[in-house]
Amino acid sequence: MNIQLKFNMNDKLFLRDPEQSELGKKIILHSVQLIHQNGFEAFTFKKLATLIGTTEAGIYRYFENKHRLLIYLTAWYWSWLEYQVAFNINNIKDPTVKLKRVIKLLATTVENDSNTLYVDESILHQIIITEGTKAYLNKRVSEDNKDHLFKPYKDLCAVIGKMILDCNPNYKYPKSLATTIIEMAHFQNFFMNNLPSLTDFGQHKNEAEIVRFLEDLVFSSIKTP
Template sequence: MEIQFKIKMNERLYLRNPEETELGRRILKHSVELIYKLGFESFTFKKLAEEIESTEASIYRYFENKHNLLIYITAWYFGWLAYQISFQTNNIKDPKVKLQRIINLLALSIEDDIHTHHIDEGLLHPVIVAEGSKTYLTKQVEKDNKKQFFQPYKDLCNLIGNIILENNPNYKYPKSLASTIIEVAHFQNFFMHNLTSLTDYSKKNNEVEIVEFLNNLVFSSIESK
């Protein structure tokens, strides 16, 4: 028996559920690949349609626009991450080890998860690193927020925030530190790969050093005083 992993997505993110049809899954798979290849700005539904040998109009039946598709992908990523975290921290007692595992998941490149056929997590990670923040850095944040589009991000912050509190129940900024861990992990990864001189990491592909930096940052703050 094959176990397939599925995340319940916010229904307002799509017009037709892409996980339920073959075409929908092809849209998801190839949009990650194409955004990875072209960057979000140059990515268009027309190019995606050519890639999957379908038509622009068909893609528009699944997603209202490419912005919602990006939010979908990002939300999916955070949902998947939350699952990975609860899976990987399950049965672990030491809250410090839990938090370290989370930092690893966020900062290190990810291998493809075979339980999701239609998404290649190995590509998804760099896509989120480079494009993820564009989901909320818009004039419509408030609107999108009201539609709960960022719920998976918030849930993840709460999850991490609670583990921070397990480490130190008196810590004053659990949610801010949680969002900081996520964001720092991602943009330090981006800087290391693309703007090396903004970091202190010795080699261009040494993501382990980001983990070291983050561990120092996070635990000295949690354990201070």
């Protein structure tokens, strides 16, 4: 099978669609590398341009600024993850099993997806852990939200929220629990690797522990007493 995944990205995310050209694809591919290497704060269009052999102005034709590029990358990631979830839970009836699959997907290192040629999902996953929240934790949220830039994130939350309700239709906080699962999958991973004394699984550095913590958290909460 040689299938290629393509997500319909909100066209307010970019000035020119990066998926439509070689240069665009290079921008995505190498921005992921560069942000991963330097961190988002030290990442600049200048450095990216030099790396891929174009000019700053060239990058600016695709993205208004690096913040927009970050939002694009996060949006792409959440779209991709929603697809992974849909694929993984297909044919599964039991909502409990579904939720467990989701938790595993969120908290475990992603294996690279051969269906997307110019994105390295495992590095992107690392970026989302460290930089993902910066996409919305700023003064422009409301504005960006009006342009529906966070729709993929919201969609995934909605999907997870629905699963939670399927487990227990009386549970009161399905959406908040969904965001808790997502954000904590990432935060616990970050803490485990960088501030291990903040977690209960510092020494092993084992993602399976995060999965167990999240499963315990989620299923204790939603099960009817």
